[in-house]
Amino acid sequence: MRYININRLTLPDGWYARAAAAKAAVEAGDSLDDHADVWRDLKHNMADLFPNEKCWYCETKCVRDDNAVDHYRPKGRVRDAINPHSGYRWLAFDLNNFRYSCRYCNERRVNVKGDTEGGKADRFPLLDESKRVYNEGPCDEEFPVLLDPCDPTDWKLLGCQLENGKPCSTSQDETDKQRVEESIKIFHLHHEPTCKARHAEAVHFVQLVKEAKQLYLQLETELAGHQSFKRKAAEILTAMDRSAEYSGEKHFLLRAERDSRHPWIQDLLEA
Numbered sequence: 001m002r003y004i005n006i007n008r009l010t011l012p013d014g015w016y017a018r019a020a021a022a023k024a025a026v027e028a029g030d031s032l033d034d035h036a037d038v039w040r041d042l043k044h045n046m047a048d049l050f051p052n053e054k055c056w057y058c059e060t061k062c063v064r065d066d067n068a069v070d071h072y073r074p075k076g077r078v079r080d081a082i083n084p085h086s087g088y089r090w091l092a093f094d095l096n097n098f099r100y101s102c103r104y105c106n107e108r109r110v111n112v113k114g115d116t117e118g119g120k121a122d123r124f125p126l127l128d129e130s131k132r133v134y135n136e137g138p139c140d141e142e143f144p145v146l147l148d149p150c151d152p153t154d155w156k157l158l159g160c161q162l163e164n165g166k167p168c169s170t171s172q173d174e175t176d177k178q179r180v181e182e183s184i185k186i187f188h189l190h191h192e193p194t195c196k197a198r199h200a201e202a203v204h205f206v207q208l209v210k211e212a213k214q215l216y217l218q219l220e221t222e223l224a225g226h227q228s229f230k231r232k233a234a235e236i237l238t239a240m241d242r243s244a245e246y247s248g249e250k251h252f253l254l255r256a257e258r259d260s261r262h263p264w265i266q267d268l269l270e271a
């Protein structure tokens with residue numbers, strides 16, 4: 001996961017007026033689906049915010065899939081609400097509630113082998129259910145359990161295990177861990193084919209870091225090695241670039257490689 005600045009989203013001409021008209025029509029009795037084109041029309045603009053049509057939740061490239069605009073706060077019912085909740089309908093046309101998502105993260109699915117299941121659908125748990133908002137109004141008091149790619153800090157909480165590519169928490173804080181563990185299940189981030197793909201990327205990435213470390217330690221004795229080290233560092237940056245799959249998890253793996261003999265790693269993390 002990486003941070004997505006949704007404020008950078010460019011909109012089609014007249015979009016705000018269309019959204020306001022749709023919201024008014026729904027309040028007057030129209031169904032949400034009658035106006036689904038209001039959010040669907042932003043799909044390609046949203047895809048452009050994150051290179052390679054990657055899902056904002058799982059960072060998988062979905063070039064042959066039909067990605068969707070997910071409503072972070074569900075527009076229909078909310079399964080986790082303690083009282084019947086007909087959805088955050090007033091946010092159905094609010095672009096701050098839109099996330100670009102693959103179908104595995106967005107739709108309820110069971111893996112072919114039947115060993116994992118997930119998909120967000122109507123899930124939206126809160127850390128404190130008593131703060132749940134049921135009617136139109138600010139949701140600032142709600143603390144969502146689900147990691148949010150549009151939150152500037154959430155993305156750093158999600159890492160992966162080098163051993164097998166399974167997603168994991170990067171934090172030891174109990175609340176952070178709870179949020180990550182629930183997010184893994186609800187976004188189906190432990191889906192086996194995704195873990196395999198993440199594992200292959202992680203192993204390759206850590207190998208690059210090892211090679212760069214060897215080259216760096218040789219620099220004191222071999223001036224000629226500078227170019228080799230720089231090329232390897234550039235490869236690491238490319239592999240961890242926002243355009244690459246699972247770049248947030250690679251960022252986590254690189255953070256774990258920091259030590260006093262390799263100050264260049266911090267430079268790459270901040271590049």
Ligand SMILES: [Zn+2]
Pocket residue numbers: 055056057058059060101102103104105106
């Ligand atoms: Zn996804």
